[in-house]
Amino acid sequence: MSLRKLISIWLFVVSVVIAGMGFWAIATQAQIGYWTMAGSLLIISLTCYASGIHHYVTKKNRKSFLMLFYGSVVLTVAALSIYIPSVVDLRPWEIFARIPDHFFFSMFMVVIGVLSSYLSFRPFYDYKKEGAQYGAYYLLHISIFFTLLPLFIIIFNIITRGMGGITWEFLTEDIVRMGEDGGVYPAILGTLAMISLTAVIVLPLGVGTAIYLAEYARKGLAVRVIRTAVNILQGTPSIVHGLFGYAFFVLIVFNGQKSLLAGALTLAVLTLPIVTRSAEEALNAVPGDLRDASLALGATKWQTIKKVVLPPSLPGVLTGTVLGLGRAAGETAPIMFTAVYFSGAGTPSSLFRPIQALPYHLLSLYRLVGYRDVEGQAWATALLLLIIVLGINITAIMVREKYRQRF
Amino acid sequence: MIRKLKELFKEEQSCQRIEMPIDKKMLVEDLDLWYGKTKALKNINIELEENKVTAIIGPSGCGKSTLLRCLNRMNDTIPSVRVEGKVWLDGYNIYDEVTDCVDIRRKVGMVFQKPNPFPFSIENNIYYGCQVNGIDVDKGGVVERSLKQAALWDEVKDRLDENALSLSGGQQQRLCIARALAIEPDVILMDEPCSALDPIATAKIEDLIDELKEYYTVIIVTHNMQQAARVSDYTAYMYLGELIEFGETTQIFENPQEENTERYITGRFG
Ligand SMILES: Nc1ncnc2c1ncn2[C@@H]1O[C@H](COP(=O)(O)OP(=O)(O)O)[C@@H](O)[C@H]1O
Ligand SMILES: [Mg+2]
Numbered sequence: 016m017s018l019r020k021l022i023s024i025w026l027f028v029v030s031v032v033i034a035g036m037g038f039w040a041i042a043t044q045a046q047i048g049y050w051t052m053a054g055s056l057l058i059i060s061l062t063c064y065a066s067g068i069h070h071y072v073t074k075k076n077r078k079s080f081l082m083l084f085y086g087s088v089v090l091t092v093a094a095l096s097i098y099i100p101s102v103v104d105l106r107p108w109e110i111f112a113r114i115p116d117h118f119f120f121s122m123f124m125v126v127i128g129v130l131s132s133y134l135s136f137r138p139f140y141d142y143k144k145e146g147a148q149y150g151a152y153y154l155l156h157i158s159i160f161f162t163l164l165p166l167f168i169i170i171f172n173i174i175t176r177g178m179g180g181i182t183w184e185f186l187t188e189d190i191v192r193m194g195e196d197g198g199v200y201p202a203i204l205g206t207l208a209m210i211s212l213t214a215v216i217v218l219p220l221g222v223g224t225a226i227y228l229a230e231y232a233r234k235g236l237a238v239r240v241i242r243t244a245v246n247i248l249q250g251t252p253s254i255v256h257g258l259f260g261y262a263f264f265v266l267i268v269f270n271g272q273k274s275l276l277a278g279a280l281t282l283a284v285l286t287l288p289i290v291t292r293s294a295e296e297a298l299n300a301v302p303g304d305l306r307d308a309s310l311a312l313g314a315t316k317w318q319t320i321k322k323v324v325l326p327p328s329l330p331g332v333l334t335g336t337v338l339g340l341g342r343a344a345g346e347t348a349p350i351m352f353t354a355v356y357f358s359g360a361g362t363p364s365s366l367f368r369p370i371q372a373l374p375y376h377l378l379s380l381y382r383l384v385g386y387r388d389v390e391g392q393a394w395a396t397a398l399l400l401l402i403i404v405l406g407i408n409i410t411a412i413m414v415r416e417k418y419r420q421r422f
Numbered sequence: 423m424i425r426k427l428k429e430l431f432k433e434e435q436s437c438q439r440i441e442m443p444i445d446k447k448m449l450v451e452d453l454d455l456w457y458g459k460t461k462a463l464k465n466i467n468i469e470l471e472e473n474k475v476t477a478i479i480g481p482s483g484c485g486k487s488t489l490l491r492c493l494n495r496m497n498d499t500i501p502s503v504r505v506e507g508k509v510w511l512d513g514y515n516i517y518d519e520v521t522d523c524v525d526i527r528r529k530v531g532m533v534f535q536k537p538n539p540f541p542f543s544i545e546n547n548i549y550y551g552c553q554v555n556g557i558d559v560d561k562g563g564v565v566e567r568s569l570k571q572a573a574l575w576d577e578v579k580d581r582l583d584e585n586a587l588s589l590s591g592g593q594q595q596r597l598c599i600a601r602a603l604a605i606e607p608d609v610i611l612m613d614e615p616c617s618a619l620d621p622i623a624t625a626k627i628e629d630l631i632d633e634l635k636e637y638y639t640v641i642i643v644t645h646n647m648q649q650a651a652r653v654s655d656y657t658a659y660m661y662l663g664e665l666i667e668f669g670e671t672t673q674i675f676e677n678p679q680e681e682n683t684e685r686y687i688t689g690r691f692g
Contacts, residue, residue: 308539310499313524313527
């Protein structure tokens with residue numbers, strides 16, 4: 016192995032380690048001192064100088080000045096950061112925050128570490144375009160990693176903290192002593208009943224709207240108005256849906272009584288845009304050729320929709336619906352005014368009676384933390400909710416992959 | 423309720439009828455067509471002979487497909503289209519207010535440029551037309567007859583329940599022809615049926631067209647003049663939305679009356 020490759024690998028390893036240290040320091044709020052940071056950056060910049068000089072001497076490759084230049088930039092950053100005050104006060108700019116210097120030092124380590132590890136590919140491939148390409152792929156992978164990291168941290172956190180709380184008792188009993196004991200059996204049944212009912216309500220409405228938009232409506236003003244309305248509905252915060260459900264379904268339709276049906280209707284309004292949109296997309300994905308073929312055989316428009324357009328788009332419609340339901344299952348705001356009690360509702364027995372549901376149970380327990388010993392139960396509830404929602408989404412994706420239609 | 427009344431009212435208007443000239447299947451009379459504000463067909467008059475093959479040729483964009491789609495009212499599916507004039511089929515005007523597009527399309531079948539089988543099994547593709555039109559026939563019988571007429575039977579008889587999309591392009595196009603034949607139309611319209619196919623598949627379809635004219639009136643759009651010369655008995659030459667010349671194929675190719683036709687046929691433009 017040539018010296019050039021050794022230097023490149025050394026630069027890569029060092030930069031990754033330094034970036035990792037910086038990241039770890041940010042995550043744990045460990046205090047990185049000036050000399051740790053400056054020392055790290057010094058190693059990087061010296062390696063860059065070595066790489067650049069070696070290249071220039073052996074290959075007379077002018078592009079290797081890139082490394083010398085970069086090494087100087089790193090060195091300058093390290094040198095100038097001594098002037099960073101120990102606490103940067105942002106209050107004069109009306110931002111009420113104070114940033115300690117070690118935060119900047121850790122940031123420099125992360126940024127310069129990632130940049131240098133990217134650049135280390137270029138001398139390795141002799142400053143060819145190939146080096147830039149590998150470096151770019153590497154950066155992409157890093158960014159994917161940073162995107163997925165929070166997800167894994169959340170899931171890992173919830174699993175480790177919630178596992179212990181999931182016991183047979185937790186799954187089969189009602190709340191005891193404000194959630195300190197007992198379990199969430201009525202809330203599980205309540206959530207399942209609620210999303211099933213929501214599905215029954217939203218599916219015909221959403222698919223009907225989508226069929227109208229995709230097949231019947233002339234592409235004019237009316238369609239644009241309906242589509243905009245659907246989009247606005249989708250952008251509306253769920254708490255607004257909750258208040259609407261309370262004002263309309265609970266107060267006007269059901270005489271002030273919270274109920275399973277009122278909650279499901281509210282959730283149906285919430286998920287309607289998701290279902291309509293995905294159904295419309297699925298319908299539009301069916302090629303126009305097939306519609307023409309059917310019409311040319313003397314089929315009516317409705318026969319064409321029923322027999323040619325709808326069957327291949329059904330998996331798409333169902334996937335969209337299930338994804339919408341996954342969202343509905345985890346929502347608290349739309350149901351808290353319309354359908355749920357924290358305790359006392361029992362297992363769902365009637366469409367017109369209130370229920371208990373997992374997201375609201377979680378919210379209520381969270382409010383009790385500090386007053387009562389409910390934290391374990393709260394984590395367990397969170398885990399259960401996560402399992403249900405992820406389960407729904409995974410089912411949706413599997414259905415889509417299995418029945419995906421290719422034309 | 424209101425629609426019912428309207429229908430009753432319409433029944434009372436007597437449907438327009440004319441006596442068809444002998445041996446003619448369809449007559450196009452003073453046909454104009456607009457896409458929005460642009461006029462795509464200008465005063466077309468043409469007489470289509472029964473049990474013969476008529477080819478429509480012309481440079482692309484001259485309105486061949488548009489004219490063809492007028493013959494089974496497929497243009498009704500495009501919202502911006504407006505049609506004026508008359509098209510007579512067996513003495514009835516298909517653009518009469520009382521005629522139902524669905525009936526017209528049962529009698530005038532169509533094969534499209536790009537093969538477009540349904541993503542169903544082969545036999546269900548064939549049977550679809552009978553199903554939607556409520557034609558009560560033996561499924562196996564219809565499938566076999568249509569596939570044999572379309573010269574596809576031997577290739578697919580052992581895999582009738584396979585998805586039609588698993589067939590090759592040429593087979594798919596013959597399946598589409600078989601599908602059109604299954605409901606026993608009188609006229610078959612073909613819009614460049616070979617343009618997406620290789621030469622061998624093309625030759626098969628050309629042979630097929632020759633056999634079909636024994637039972638059906640065939641109208642075929644093609645941009646391939648050799649093909650028109652090979653398969654057709656009559657040829658119509660169109661240019662910029664107008665019908666320039668119409669006559670027996672031999673006359674059009676050997677002795678065109680119009681200079682425009684001659685230039686196109688000898689390949690001096692287009
Ligand atoms: N759906 C449509 N909307 C608007 N204009 C169209 C449409 N289809 C065809 N046209 C126009 O009508 C003319 C004739 O088209 P077409 O019948 O498809 O020609 P050809 O089949 O001879 O190539 C062309 O100028 C084309 O741009
Ligand atoms: Mg065309």
